[in-house]
Amino acid sequence: MKQATRNYSVLFTVVTAAFVLLNCTLAFAQDATQLYKRVVNSTVTIQTDQGLGSGFFVAPSIIATNYHVIEGASEAYCFLNNSDEPYLIEGYLAADQSVDLILLKVSGVTRPAIPFSDEAVSPGQKIYAMGSPKGLPATISDGIISGMRDFEGYKLIQMTAPISPGSSGGPVLNSQGQVIGVSVSQLDSGQNLNFAIPKSYLEILLQFKQDVAKPISYLYTSRDNSAVYDDYETNYQQQDVTYDIGINKSGTPELSLDYVAHFGENSCFYFTYDMTHSSLPNQTIYMEDYRLVDLETGEVYYGNSTDLNARDNSRVIYKGTKSRFMVCFDRLPSHVRRFSLMEGECNENAFCFLNLNMNNFSIAQDVNWRVYQGNDDEGTVSFFTNENIGYIDVFFGEFKVGTITRFFSDSNYVPTCGDTGEAMLTVRLESGTYEYSAVCGQTVWRGSVTVTREGCQKVKFNK
16 A cells, blocks of 8 residues: 555656646747737848848837848848738848847838837846748747856847847847847857847937938948948048037036047047036046947947046046046048947946937137046045135146135044035146145145045145
8 A cells, every 4th residue: 555655646746747847838838829929920031132031120110130131232121921022121220230230111011119128137037039040930939048148348148049040130039028139149069059139239229210211232341341432422531630529428417528530540539527516426437348330331440549448447536526538449431420439238327429420510629639638647636624714725836726615624524535515626637746835815835745546645734
């Protein structure tokens, strides 16, 4: 009887496990079936004279896909999945070769957009990939997110959902049928190593899409660098010229793009980070992987030099001061007139300026280039007092740098650089030793202070 009981228990366990597995399988099948029905009519197969790819609607007549699907093509069509009727691709509305994405305008057909997810993705999350692997339309596969990868400053989603040549440009969806990414590639040398571009890059592209489509023959291609530029050529490439930009970054009023200068073999962009009226005591700034995307052709140019360091050697800007920096590129071709300056995923902390049109800016006159020099070797000095002395004017040589109008009432208080209020005067200077003087009525203070790179020296005035 004991043996029989054990066998019955094992059988019950096996049957129960099988029943649970069957229920899970049916649940998955139902979820996948419902998701498929919701989104399949908003996905397409793309055919060009170069090959096949996938895509999906992000607006009623706008399709997103990979840049490499269209690159080098002279014409393109799309097919609604499970349909043989071709629809002409009129052209492209936005393109960014650096993240391998493009927005296409399609003629004669509209479909609802697949919604984007507003939640962050995480490893282990269930996902689905849709596309046309090997030209097989309306194919759905499932998997999980294996990890988030960083390739030379660009983010990619690693996933187990199988994709193949032809899947490129198809949507990767969460369990709610919302876009979390765009299928892009696989590693042939590994097992089930598939990748997707995060949807955040696509959201950026949608921000600066054009109203009128341009022919896909205008696209830059690394296969044959023969994009049509004749309509854009001017003579200015042979001249040194500076444009007065004077705009602040949206959401970050402290950051401004001041000038664009084309000279010799370089094109340089000049910025100011102004903490004069900031509510923060200080701000750390740095720059990594800066690039310019030509919005007319999708071609990408990468910065070749900057005096703003990377994250591991960042610059500190204290309240009451400002700092300037520049980024230079190899001389930009004269047809580059409408572009975006981008860093990483262009999150709220990135130094991104989107959809700039040089035709909207005038040539600058009498630029003080001196203020943009030596900023990578700056430090800070702060002057203060704990006594009710009166207004104190502070000078470096004959130049008045400001006035201390209040005092810290606690005689033992030692402020930090960037303390708020009018009881402290903070100045940013190049590294070096400076002679200063301060005047309050008949009282005069004189001394010297040594400013070190990214350091903060404090000078206290007593009666």
